[in-house]
Amino acid sequence: MMFSNYDSLEHVRATCLRCQLCPLHGSRTEVVFGAGDVDASILLIGQGPSLTDNETGLPYSGPAGELLDTALEQAGLSRHNLWVTNIHKCLATRVNPKTNVEEQRPPKMSEVKACRYWLDEELHWIKPDVLVVIGGSAAKVMLGKDFKLSEQRGQWMEGPGQLPLLATYQPTYLKRLNEWDRPAAIKGWRELVHDLKQVRERVESPSSASSSEESA
Numbered sequence: 001m002m003f004s005n006y007d008s009l010e011h012v013r014a015t016c017l018r019c020q021l022c023p024l025h026g027s028r029t030e031v032v033f034g035a036g037d038v039d040a041s042i043l044l045i046g047q048g049p050s051l052t053d054n055e056t057g058l059p060y061s062g063p064a065g066e067l068l069d070t071a072l073e074q075a076g077l078s079r080h081n082l083w084v085t086n087i088h089k090c091l092a093t094r095v096n097p098k099t100n101v102e103e104q105r106p107p108k109m110s111e112v113k114a115c116r117y118w119l120d121e122e123l124h125w126i127k128p129d130v131l132v133v134i135g136g137s138a139a140k141v142m143l144g145k146d147f148k149l150s151e152q153r154g155q156w157m158e159g160p161g162q163l164p165l166l167a168t169y170q171p172t173y174l175k176r177l178n179e180w181d182r183p184a185a186i187k188g189w190r191e192l193v194h195d196l197k198q199v200r201e202r203v204e205s206p207s208s209a210s211s212s213e214e215s216a
C-alpha cells in the first residue's frame with residue numbers, strides 16, 4: 001500500500017476496532033488488531049484470532065501464543081521485537097450441528113478479502129523488512145492458492161510490496177501432530193525453529209542474505 005487513509009497507526013487501530021466491513025463483526029467479542037513493536041523489522045502474520053484472543057483483544061494471547069513464544073525464544077527472537085498480526089482480525093465461528101456448540105471455523109474468502117484492508121494498513125505503517133507467515137492457510141492468502149507449505153516451507157519468497165516472505169508451521173498444528181506422530185512433530189518443531197532463525201539472521205545481516213541469494 002503506497003498511501004494510507006489514516007494519519008497514524010493508532011488512528012488505523014482505533015478505526016479497525018469499530019470495523020463492520022464483513023459479517024464477522026457480528027460474532028466477535030473483541031477485534032484483534034496487531035500488537036508489538038511499531039518499529040519492528042519482522043512482521044508476523046497468523047491466520048486469525050483464537051477463542052482466547054477474541055476475549056483479550058490481543059493476537060496469540062492464549063496457549064497458541066505460549067507455543068509461539070517458545071519457538072521464537074529458541075530461535076533467539078522475542079515477540080517484543082516483532083509486530084504480530086493476523087489475516088483476519090475477528091474470530092470466525094459456526095455452531096456445530098451435532099453438538100450445538102459454537103466452534104472456530106476457517107474464514108470465508110470474502111471475509112479474508114475484506115480484512116486485507118487492515119493488513120495493508122499495518123504493512124504501510126510498520127514498514128517491516130521481512131514477513132513471516134504462520135501456517136499454510138495464511139500463506140495461501142499471502143502467496144496464492146498454489147502455495148504448498150509441505151514443499152515451500154522455510155523458503156524465501158516474494159511477498160506483497162516485494163518484501164521477503166517466509167512461511168512456516170503453525171505451532172498449534174505441531175502440538176496436535178504430537179498426539180499421533182511424535183517423531184514428525186519433533187522434526188517439525190526443529191524446522192519451525194530453524195525457519196525462525198533464518199528470519200533472525202536475515203534481519204541481523206541483510207547483506208549476507210542478498211549475497212547468498214545472488215550466488216545461489
Ligand code: SF4
Pocket residue numbers: 016019020021022023024025031088089090111114115118
Ligand atoms: S474480520 Fe476484518 S473486515 Fe471483518 S469485521 Fe473484523 S476487522 Fe472488519
